Amino acid sequence: VAILATTCIAVYLVLRFGLRCEPSLYNWPLYVALVLGGVPLLFNLVRKILSGQFGADLLAGMSIATSVFLGEYLAGSIVVLMLSGGAALEQYATRRASAVLNVLSQRMPNVAHRKTGTGFMDIELSDVALGDILTVFPHEICPLDGTVVEGRGSMDESYLTGEPFQISKVPGSSVLSGGVNGESALVISVDKLPIDSRYAKIMKVMLEAEQNRPQFRRIADRLGAWYTVFAVAFAVAGWIIGRDPGRFLSVLVVATPCPLLISIPIVIIGAISTAARHSIIIKSPAMLERIDSCRTIIFDKTGTLTYGRPALTDILSAGGISRDEALRLAASLEQYSKHPLAAPILEAARNAKVEPSPAAQISETPGEGLLGIVDGKRVQITGRKNVIAELPPVAAGMECVLVVDGEYAGIFRFRDEPRHESRDFILHLLPRHRVTKIMLLSGDREEEVNYLAGQVGITEALHGKSPEEKVEIVRREASACPTLFLGDGINDAPAMQAATVGVAFGQGSDITAEAADAVVLEASLGRVDELIQIGRASCRERV
Numbered sequence: 426v427a428i429l430a431t432t433c434i435a436v437y438l439v440l441r442f443g444l445r446c447e448p449s450l451y452n453w454p455l456y457v458a459l460v461l462g463g464v465p466l467l468f469n470l471v472r473k474i475l476s477g478q479f480g481a482d483l484l485a486g487m488s489i490a491t492s493v494f495l496g497e498y499l500a501g502s503i504v505v506l507m508l509s510g511g512a513a514l515e516q517y518a519t520r521r522a523s524a525v526l527n528v529l530s531q532r533m534p535n536v537a538h539r540k541t542g543t544g545f546m547d548i549e550l551s552d553v554a555l556g557d558i559l560t561v562f563p564h565e566i567c568p569l570d571g572t573v574v575e576g577r578g579s580m581d582e583s584y585l586t587g588e589p590f591q592i593s594k595v596p597g598s599s600v601l602s603g604g605v606n607g608e609s610a611l612v613i614s615v616d617k618l619p620i621d622s623r624y625a626k627i628m629k630v631m632l633e634a635e636q637n638r639p640q641f642r643r644i645a646d647r648l649g650a651w652y653t654v655f656a657v658a659f660a661v662a663g664w665i666i667g668r669d670p671g672r673f674l675s676v677l678v679v680a681t682p683c684p685l686l687i688s689i690p691i692v693i694i695g696a697i698s699t700a701a702r703h704s705i706i707i708k709s710p711a712m713l714e715r716i717d718s719c720r721t722i723i724f725d726k727t728g729t730l731t732y733g734r735p736a737l738t739d740i741l742s743a744g745g746i747s748r749d750e751a752l753r754l755a756a757s758l759e760q761y762s763k764h765p766l767a768a769p770i771l772e773a774a775r776n777a778k779v780e781p782s783p784a785a786q787i788s789e790t791p792g793e794g795l796l797g798i799v800d801g802k803r804v805q806i807t808g809r810k811n812v813i814a815e816l817p818p819v820a821a822g823m824e825c826v827l828v829v830d831g832e833y834a835g836i837f838r839f840r841d842e843p844r845h846e847s848r849d850f851i852l853h854l855l856p857r858h859r860v861t862k863i864m865l866l867s868g869d870r871e872e873e874v875n876y877l878a879g880q881v882g883i884t885e886a887l888h889g890k891s892p893e894e895k896v897e898i899v900r901r902e903a904s905a906c907p908t909l910f911l912g913d914g915i916n917d918a919p920a921m922q923a924a925t926v927g928v929a930f931g932q933g934s935d936i937t938a939e940a941a942d943a944v945v946l947e948a949s950l951g952r953v954d955e956l957i958q959i960g961r962a963s964c965r966e967r968v
Contacts (some may be wrong), residue, residue: 426462427476433458434502445940447528455498462505463489484656488677489784495674504678506768515617535569538580540612550619555646557615567604570622571613573597577789578609579765589763608763696963703955706949711943716926716960718907722860723920725912726867726874728948729930730847730881733913735766735839741817742835749779755827756781757799758806762789769839781799795826803830841873850950863907866895866920895920928953 430925433454440451470486472693484507492501536547538560545560550568553559561567566582579591582604591607600613602624619625660676677925693710700707707713727733733887742751756774759767774781784797784804794807805828812826814833820842826833855859865886867874878886887898900923902908908919908926918940921927929941930948943950 426465426504426769427513429615430458430462430502430506430509433462434499434506437499437502444790451796452498455502455585458502458505459489459493459498462509463493463501466508467504471752474590484677486655488674491674491677495670495741496597497674498670500674500678512960534636537568538562553615553619555615555618558841559613559615561600561611561613563606563608563610565606567600567602567606567613569602569613569615569619571600571615573600575612576609577605578611580611581605581607586587595804598822607765634748648694692963700943700956700959703952703959705952705956705959706944707942708944709942712926713963715907715961716909716943716957717858717964719901719909719926720860720905721862721864721908722854723864723866723902723908723910723924723931724883725910725920726869727841728913729842729911730865730950731843733841735769735823736842737769737837738822738840738842739838740773740835741838744829744832744834746829746834750779751827752777753779753781753828754799754802754804754834755806755837757784758787758795758797758804760784761797762795764789764795766823766837766839774802804828821876833942838875843880844876844950846950850954851882853954857954862902863900866890866898868892868895892917892919898924899923913948947950 436454437451437635438448440454440655444451467486467489474483474949485504488504489501489508492504534550535912537553537557538545538550539548539557540546540560553569559569559571562830563578573594573596573598575594579593580600592598594607594611599616600611602619602622617623640957651711658678658835660673663676664670664673666672670736670955693713696713697707724730729848740748740751742748745752752770752774753772756779761784769862771781779891782799787795787797789795793811794805796803796805798804807826807828809824809826812833816826816833817836818947820838822838824838827835827837851863854863863883863885865874865878865883867886867888868890869888871888874886874888890898895917896919899908899910899920903923907925909926909928910920911928911930912921913930917929921929921940921942926943927941929944943956946958
């Protein structure tokens with residue numbers, strides 16, 4: 426419509442002033458603009474009025490109708506251009522933001538792999554039946570809920586469960602749809618049909634949250650609601666006093682907030698560009714008006730306030746073995762292992778400049794752990810239940826036990842550590858952004874959630890919450906006060922839909938990105954701070 430109006434006005438000017446045609450000819454382009462462009466706009470405005478919406482574009486619609494009635498076709502066409510031009514700019518901004526996220530779509534596979542006599546055959550998920558035997562390839566997303574019947578490896582299910590660690594998978598272990606397989610192929614037996622899978626349930630909750638998402642009035646609409654009344658009153662007064670209906674049109678045209686209709690989309694585009702330079706994608710431009718008003722902030726735990734991966738936090742050596750020696754013996758074995766806890770042990774050894782030794786007779790038996798010979802010693806890394814000795818009390822997080830020549834030699838403890846900037850970010854929310862309530866909402870275990878809350882300075886922490894429970898909590902908070910939800914996993918997507926503003930943190934889940942109003946691509950809480958400031962600045966520019 427904007428292109429049509431621009432073209433028609435240009436043709437009108439050429440016909441009237443360039444070719445000096447008769448009015449019956451040079452007005453035709455304006456008729457086209459008003460009929461093809463103005464009529465659809467007027468229908469949309471009437472629909473808004475009937476639904477009780479009175480925005481900044483109402484005066485524009487009245488100006489179009491009045492100009493046609495009085496024969497001032499050029500004035501009406503210009504207003505059509507202003508009205509449609511603003512809408513076009515905003516739609517462009519929205520499409521520009523969404524285009525970046527479309528690259529991240531289609532996360533879940535559409536097919537599963539069934540082994541045949543000659544190899545593997547891809548089958549549609551709709552053709553899968555309970556009890557089918559399927560193969561999940563390395564680094565592939567698990568398409569269905571099931572049980573491992575063959576193979577050993579690990580799977581990252583943090584997107585679904587909130588647990589930050591990769592989970593070891595051996596025959597008999599359960600797997601969840603949406604989990605990311607590790608280095609080894611796993612053969613699974615299907616326990617649930619795709620429609621009943623854990624992933625499907627989360628998508629259902631997200632859809633319900635989207636349908637029940639609260640509606641918010643734009644700043645321009647709130648301004649237009651009272652501005653329109655005064656403008657129409659002045660226009661009527663001018664008509665009555667001057668006894669000339671042309672004055673009614675003049676006041677309406679002058680009062681039509683074309684700068685408001687155009688400037689807001691321009692500010693939105695500027696804000697989106699500024700955000701993009703800071704590794705932030707604005708998916709819903711309307712969130713720029715809401716984010717600075719959020720006085721409650723709810724954080725997910727894993728991958729948001731934490732790094733989302735296990736880190737070796739403590740080594741309790743025993744039996745006369747030093748801490749570095751315990752680390753060396755463990756790293757000597759773990760360099761041959763694909764266990765999820767091998768990487769943090771090897772990283773700790775590199776940081777401590779501890780050089781692993783060659784190991785021999787390596788074996789990794791499910792239920793027994795990792796065994797081998799290092800410097801003539803029989804070294805085993807296993808679980809607490811396999812050690813007959815007096816061990817330190819169980820602590821939060823994960824752990825493994827080091828056994829040397831059959832004797833207990835130490836415990837390695839792991840945690841998903843908070844980001845280095847988490848505490849400073851939490852503490853500055855009140856003075857900088859006037860946040861009055863901060864919550865930690867996680868599906869993780871109580872001891873882990875409480876530990877993190879204490880580390881970063883959050884007093885209200887809720888643990889063990891399912892995606893469904895998260896939605897209810899966020900919806901309750903959003904009904905009481907504008908609420909910002911910050912998360913990174915698929916299990917956070919429904920809660921983002923229920924919040925006043927939902928922000929996806931990092932690039933862990935495209936599903937979460939689609940549900941969010943904005944995506945912070947760089948895993949830094951400082952970027953979230955910049956996003957709030959961009960929203961505040963854009964609101965000031967619009968006012």
